[in-house]
Amino acid sequence: MIDGIARRGLDPLLQATASLLARARVSANVITWIAFGTGLAAAAAIISGYFITAFLLILLSRLGDGLDGAVARINGKTDLGGYLDIVLDFVFYGAIPLAFILHDPAANAVPGAVLLFAFYANGASFLAFSIMAEKRKMSGEARGEKSFFFTTGLAEAGETLIAFSLACFMPQWFAVIAYIFAAMTIYTTISRIALAMRDLR
Template sequence: MLDGAVRRRLDPVLDRLGAALAKRGANPDAITILGFGLGLAAAALVGFRFYSSAAGLILLSRLCDGLDGAVARASGKTDFGGFLDIVLDFAFYGAIPLAFIIADPAANGLAGGFLLFAFYVNGASFLAYAVMAEKRALTTEVRGAKSLYFTTGLAEATETIAFFLAACLFPAWFPLMAVIFAVVCLYTALSRIVLARLTFRNPQ
């Protein structure tokens, strides 16, 4: 929901930085992998209950996630780059809730498991919609130029990162925040199913 507003503010800055990095030979796939590595390091810190340090690495990880696309736009996008980006994004999104479960299984296990279930359903609805949209040659740039069709929703990247940061700042509140955010994710998936019903109901 907030991605559009955030992108309008950040994209010009990221595009200038991405163009400068591209001129120096930066590889967008390497930046994607670096961002994922920072995300895994953040998850490890959460697992060991170093929550404040984890929050800093989460921000750095997501900075890389924005920069890889900016560098790719400046140097030339590839299908593999888009594929790698979305796979590692989903892996990062799963790693942080799992880390909270590891940090305190008794307190966070049930809520964290429910959140991972909601992420799974939401991610499946997102990717399935993208496949059907590609099949029908649908395009959109509502979230900028992407390698696959992006549908908007109540729970997007900005909301997810904000939730992760809030959980790191207030780890004792993770179970309640996780359940609330899981419901938001499931609502997003349900709204995407309704949209798919309206968009794909007729034969191609």
């Protein structure tokens, strides 16, 4: 929901940084892998209870997630790059709730499982629509130029970053944050199913 607003503010910085990286011959795929590794390091920090460190690592990881696309637009997009970007993003999104579960299973197992279920359902609705949109040669750039059709929703990357950040600053409130964000994510899933029922008839 807030991704469109955030993009307008961040795009100039991302483009300037991406230009420097492209000139240094740093590939988009390398940035994707570094961002992914940083995200996994954030998950490890959460498991160990280093929540502020985890927050900083999450920010760096999401910065890398924005930079890889910006570099790809300069150097040229590839199918492999688009594939890695979405797959590793989904692994990251699952790793953070799992890390909170592993940090405190007694308090976080059920809300974490509910959030992971919501992510799973939302990911299926997102990717399945993208496949059908590609089959029908549909186009859309609501969140900028992507390697696949990108449907928007109430729970997107920006909202996920906010939820993860709040959980890092208030780990004792993880259950509440997880349930609220799971509800937002399920709403997004339902809205995507409704979109598919309208556009794919």
